[in-house]
Amino acid sequence: MRFSPSTIRRLGKESVEIVWNDGHKSVYQNRYLRDHCPCAGCHQRPAHSLPVLGNGDLYPVQTEVVGRYAIGIHWSDRHDSGIYSYATLRQLCPCEFCQSGVANAATA
């Protein structure tokens, strides 16, 4: 099955919530998502978000659909080159079920 989000909801300065086409719901804390930015720069040298930004100051200011496979997030720290593919986002889902590896085994 190809996972794709049916709704992406920015929950203010806290988190981003995705409801997937299979009904699964993922909730990502903003900092968690920002620290897992998949862009080439962050990937090579994980500088992560500016440490001076408190949790309430780091949030997505704009979210856009990229083609049919990803979303782009513009962060409040002006970082905007991360393209989060649906596959990556699904893997990043912090819920207990997804992180236990059972989900991957079931869909493999």
Next chain:
Amino acid sequence: MTGIDDIRERLTEVRPPGFSHDVVAAGMVGSIDNQNGKVTIDLEAPPMPSNSLAATVADIRRAVGAMEGVKEVNVRFLPSAHAGGGQRPDGQRPDSGTQDPGSELGPIPGVRDIVAVASTKGGVGKSTVAANLALAMQRLHQRVGLLDADVYGPSLPMMLGISGRPRASEGKRICPLQKYGLQLMSLGFFLDDNSPVTWRGPLVMGLVRQFLKDVEWGELDVLVVDLPPGTGDAQLTLVQQVPLAGGVVVTTPQDVATLDVQRGIAMFQQVNTSVLGIIENMSYYDCPKCGRREDLFGSGGGEQIATRFGVPLLGRIPLIGEVRASGDTGKPIVVERPEHPVSQLFVHIAGAVLEAVAAERLATAPPTIIGE
């Protein structure tokens, strides 16, 4: 004689994967028509994965096809209000309000579906296929545009016998050129014949973006994009800038055994875009003197790949002089000799592509983005 109500009754046995209701109870079945055993069913499907949709259509065909007196079952897709990938009937972009109005990403206004024609290896006749496919779609009453995104070797001007510089519209947008009823854009329109394009990636990306977004395409049913060979900047930009309805991969029989085609398919899969099918070009040669069929580049490769990746083989186009010659003189075979078997084959392939695009449009809707 099987009545319409009997068919509707039979359809209650078909339940799409993952649905709690059958297709009738779910309100997916529109009108049903039975002309002497030729049954046509209109289907309005909610967004669902394409394989589920394909399974549903197959189940419908099987269930109704088994009924007494039914010779043929056609399933037509009705445009659905849920359908994604393009404009909604109300003209609203699905994510309007949350997406920055200045954002360049997203569908092209006025263009319903975008189909990419790709090959991972050069010289397989991709541009010939793209041009004939676009013209064949037009014969199926579609409004078609053809974008030659082959930056390094634009061949569309020669293939369609067209030259001239596109003008700028009042809004400083680029007006496409027209030939044979197609809306056309190519880098070749801007170059002298002999100047090579030695461009780095960012320039290529900028050009593809401009050709998609700054060209006054008008109202189109399908925009066919002829990609350069390979899996590089032009391909990546295309799939990131616009939601593609799908890709068509062109190959020759001997290549399909190699890794090349697999890479092409994998590229589309990586970006969640369906491969609508494979077209095998230069498939065989029928000797005009003795009538014997020669498989110059081997045979069966397209079928192998199609089976292995679960992608349909849309057609096998023979190696014949007319296809090549008609391209060289700027009159593709579909226009020059519409009655030719190869032209009819292209129309058949175009029909299959359009059907797959329609199914894809129903199966995938872009996500709704809600900001707080």
